[in-house]
Amino acid sequence: MTVIVFIVFVGIVLAISAYTSRKSGGIGGFFVANNSIKWGVNGIAFAGSYLSVASFLGICGLIAFFGFDGFLYSIGFLAGWIIALFVIAEPMKRMGTFVFSDALDQRFKHRGIRLAAGISVLVVSLFYLVPQMVGAGVLIEPLLGISHFWGVIIVGSAVIIIVAIGGMTSTTYVQFFNGGLLLLFAAILTGLVLWRGINVNQQMAEEGDRNLGSYQFRDVPAEFRGEEVIMDLPGGQVIERYVEVDPNISEETLVFYQISRLIPAVGSGENYIVNLKGRSIQIDPNDLSPSSLALEEIDGETYLRIQDWWRLSPDEDGSVRLIETQFRSIRPDGSVIVNGLPESNENRMRQVGGISKIPEKFSGSTGPVGPLRLLGVVSDPKTLIRQPKSTSFTAGDGRQVTIFYEEPVKGSVFMRPGLLFPLEAKPGEPAATTLLNRLNFISLMLALFLGTAALPHILIRYFTVPDPDSARKSTIIAIIGIGLFYILTMYLGVGAVNSGALNPETSNMSAPLLARSFGEVLFAMISGIAFTTVLATVSGLIMAASGAVAHDLMGNIRQKKYSDEVKVRVGRLVTIVVGIIGIVLGIIFREMNVSFLVGWAFAVAASANLPSLVMMLFWKKTTAQGIISSILVGIFASVSLILISPDMWARYGLNPANAPMPINQPGIISIPLSFMVLVIVSLMTGKRDLQPEMEA
Amino acid sequence: MSQNRKSENNFAENRKSNIGVVLTIVYAVIYGGFVFLSVFYPSVMGMQTFFGLNLAIAYGLGLIIVAIILAMIYNQMVRIPKGVERPNNALKPDQGEGKK
Numbered sequence: 001m002t003v004i005v006f007i008v009f010v011g012i013v014l015a016i017s018a019y020t021s022r023k024s025g026g027i028g029g030f031f032v033a034n035n036s037i038k039w040g041v042n043g044i045a046f047a048g049s050y051l052s053v054a055s056f057l058g059i060c061g062l063i064a065f066f067g068f069d070g071f072l073y074s075i076g077f078l079a080g081w082i083i084a085l086f087v088i089a090e091p092m093k094r095m096g097t098f099v100f101s102d103a104l105d106q107r108f109k110h111r112g113i114r115l116a117a118g119i120s121v122l123v124v125s126l127f128y129l130v131p132q133m134v135g136a137g138v139l140i141e142p143l144l145g146i147s148h149f150w151g152v153i154i155v156g157s158a159v160i161i162i163v164a165i166g167g168m169t170s171t172t173y174v175q176f177f178n179g180g181l182l183l184l185f186a187a188i189l190t191g192l193v194l195w196r197g198i199n200v201n202q203q204m205a206e207e208g209d210r211n212l213g214s215y216q217f218r219d220v221p222a223e224f225r226g227e228e229v230i231m232d233l234p235g236g237q238v239i240e241r242y243v244e245v246d247p248n249i250s251e252e253t254l255v256f257y258q259i260s261r262l263i264p265a266v267g268s269g270e271n272y273i274v275n276l277k278g279r280s281i282q283i284d285p286n287d288l289s290p291s292s293l294a295l296e297e298i299d300g301e302t303y304l305r306i307q308d309w310w311r312l313s314p315d316e317d318g319s320v321r322l323i324e325t326q327f328r329s330i331r332p333d334g335s336v337i338v339n340g341l342p343e344s345n346e347n348r349m350r351q352v353g354g355i356s357k358i359p360e361k362f363s364g365s366t367g368p369v370g371p372l373r374l375l376g377v378v379s380d381p382k383t384l385i386r387q388p389k390s391t392s393f394t395a396g397d398g399r400q401v402t403i404f405y406e407e408p409v410k411g412s413v414f415m416r417p418g419l420l421f422p423l424e425a426k427p428g429e430p431a432a433t434t435l436l437n438r439l440n441f442i443s444l445m446l447a448l449f450l451g452t453a454a455l456p457h458i459l460i461r462y463f464t465v466p467d468p469d470s471a472r473k474s475t476i477i478a479i480i481g482i483g484l485f486y487i488l489t490m491y492l493g494v495g496a497v498n499s500g501a502l503n504p505e506t507s508n509m510s511a512p513l514l515a516r517s518f519g520e521v522l523f524a525m526i527s528g529i530a531f532t533t534v535l536a537t538v539s540g541l542i543m544a545a546s547g548a549v550a551h552d553l554m555g556n557i558r559q560k561k562y563s564d565e566v567k568v569r570v571g572r573l574v575t576i577v578v579g580i581i582g583i584v585l586g587i588i589f590r591e592m593n594v595s596f597l598v599g600w601a602f603a604v605a606a607s608a609n610l611p612s613l614v615m616m617l618f619w620k621k622t623t624a625q626g627i628i629s630s631i632l633v634g635i636f637a638s639v640s641l642i643l644i645s646p647d648m649w650a651r652y653g654l655n656p657a658n659a660p661m662p663i664n665q666p667g668i669i670s671i672p673l674s675f676m677v678l679v680i681v682s683l684m685t686g687k688r689d690l691q692p693e694m695e696a
Numbered sequence: 697m698s699q700n701r702k703s704e705n706n707f708a709e710n711r712k713s714n715i716g717v718v719l720t721i722v723y724a725v726i727y728g729g730f731v732f733l734s735v736f737y738p739s740v741m742g743m744q745t746f747f748g749l750n751l752a753i754a755y756g757l758g759l760i761i762v763a764i765i766l767a768m769i770y771n772q773m774v775r776i777p778k779g780v781e782r783p784n785n786a787l788k789p790d791q792g793e794g795k796k
Contacts, residue, residue, distance in 0.1 A: 082763055090712065424738050
């Protein structure tokens with residue numbers, strides 16, 4: 001089913017690009033679609049190009065896992081379009097022809113500007129391209145059941161075909177198709193979410209199996225007697241204890257016990273069935289692995305002894321309870337244990353999430369609700385939402401254990417800032433930590449606000465329309481479309497947590513799993529849309545890179561003028577090369593979570609491109625040297641601050657607390673720095689360059 | 697292009713960009729207020745407002761809706777000097793041809 005729908009989607013996309021590529025001849029056709037794109041089409045294409053998998057599946061997952069903080073990204077991503085509309089759109093179209101350096105350079109005719117702008121486009125495009133390619137593989141793996149490797153290759157080849165043959169015309173219509181699909185699909189899913197309403201402990205079909213309801217994790221009173229645990233499950237013995245301490249306030253926050261216990265096994269000979277977390281799993285007693293597993297006979301009943309992790313929950317009266325968790329444990333020999341038994345098609349992680357309490361007047365279910373009512377119920381202080389959480393550590397014998405548990409959170413806390421970004425000071429936390437957390441957040445929101453209007457794959461869309469009026473109108477369509485989409489995304493995120501449709505191991509699957517809870521058809525559609533979303537964004541990025549090389553870099557490096565024909569040929573060649581680089585990087589970085597690169601791409605774009613664009617338009621004293629140094633300092637400062645940030649320190653395997661740069665988001669330093677450099681250098685070089693302009 | 701037309705265009709463009717700058721500042725202030733409240737008074741963001749929505753959601757949805765409204769206001773405001781804009785647009789097709 002999914003595969004058929006997927007093939008239909010690929011077919012449609014290739015048909016669109018084949019049909020539109022006939023108009024892509026000549027330099028105007030290849031790079032800017034002959035300026036022939038209508039503003040309505042361009043507006044939706046903006047949305048299709050801008051809404052990457054990160055904003056589609058990523059934000060939806062963040063909202064499902066962290067509530068309002070996911071929506072903060074939406075707000076920042078949209079706010080940036082205000083700058084695009086009010087400051088960039090019309091001048092960009094008026095002054096530029098093919099690439100954004102045309103606009104920057106119009107007044108100065110300076111070689112260095114083109115070189116610097118070309119480099120910045122390449123850097124930002126690559127920053128943005130890698131997470132898209134990795135995301136393509138990661139998503140296609142579970143959605144279509146093909147490996148990451150082939151997923152990346154399929155997406156990469158499709159993009160290369162579209163872009164190299166059809167140029168900007170085909171890219172535009174693929175983006176338009178994708179933008180329309182995203183809006184339509186999000187609207188349909190939101191309608192279904194509202195129709196389903198908010199229901200306490202919703203029982204949802206999981207993974208296509210309609211009989212497999214959601215699983216209620218157990219919560220049992222327990223008493224510890226030495227190594228023994230008395231609980232209403234048989235045979236409890238403590239194997240190992242893991243305590244997590246918050247380093248900021250040196251306080252024990254989480255306690256987990258690995259407990260050996262007995263679960264009933266039914267069968268005979270080589271064939272026994274046990275029930276693990278609501279799933280029936282077949283085991284062969286002669287071939288049990290790991291070795292700690294064993295069948296035991298007690299009073300004529302057969303049991304399997306397994307080891308699993310429980311979370312300690314102290315009650316107010318001094319007694320304790322144990323709460324069932326899920327876990328994945330990777331043993332030193334590479335074998336993987338999920339929830340106590342080897343991982344298999346039957347034994348997989350259960351979906352989590354859900355709402356365990358809503359205000360009493362609804363008696364457990366709201367029924368179909370209106371859009372405002374739904375958000376009102378979810379954000380009510382009496383509502384309790386089960387937030388998925390996880391913690392990882394290395395256990396005694398070298399096992400890498402990750403425990404997945406749920407934390408009940410009040411609706412009023414879930415739907416306000418603070419779960420993903422730790423903004424509020426915790427009791428006992430050093431003031432410096434609080435300050436840095438807050439600075440990091442402000443820095444991110446600044447980069448999102450200023451970065452959008454400086455993203456190369458957005459800027460090139462302005463050259464595809466016939467006039468500045470169309471540039472403005474298409475930006476307005478983009479704001480309406482993208483704004484609407486982000487509002488819908490909030491419903492998808494909330495709907496996913498309400499439906500218990502969360503994969504505890506990856507938040508990115510929240511929207512697809514929500515779709516699956518409404519039926520396989522929607523799941524198949526969302527897989528197809530995820531694919532076109534990657535295509536639309538990646539083809540825009542590759543077009544931007546191709547334009548930069550053909551118009552900015554080539555002429556500069558060889559110091560000569562090239563004919564239009566050569567530029568188109570080089571442009572096509574560059575799309576193939578960049579496409580292949582994208583495929584290779586997408587495969588190399590498969591194991592890394594690279595979604596953070598998207599946020600950083602905004603920071604680099606905002607630091608490198610925005611100051612020069614804005615100052616060129618509004619400050620008469622700006623000089624070519626000022627622009628060049630601002631771009632180069634912007635790239636250098638933002639990229640090097642990223643390289644010495646705590647996140648990167650952790651990736652190098654060092655202690656993040658020792659990183660030279662205390663926050664992850666560079667924007668708050670690199671953006672003002674880039675502005676400052678522009679002003680200082682312009683003032684220093686001003687007299688020579690500016691004489692003719694002074695008269696105006 | 698004649699000197700006269702050029703200065704008329706400049707006038708229209710300057711007026712447009714002034715409106716743009718003012719609206720950008722308006723939006724930046726509203727956006728800044730949102731970031732400020734989120735950072736320093738997250739618990740205020742949890743307060744209930746109308747329709748049972750808390751302030752965070754109301755403000756967040758508001759930011760999206762205000763963006764759409766400001767965009768439309770801008771479109772209405774810059775439409776007025778249409779007569780001045782025409783010649784500017786008429787130039788574009790020639791320019792495009794020339795480049796090909």
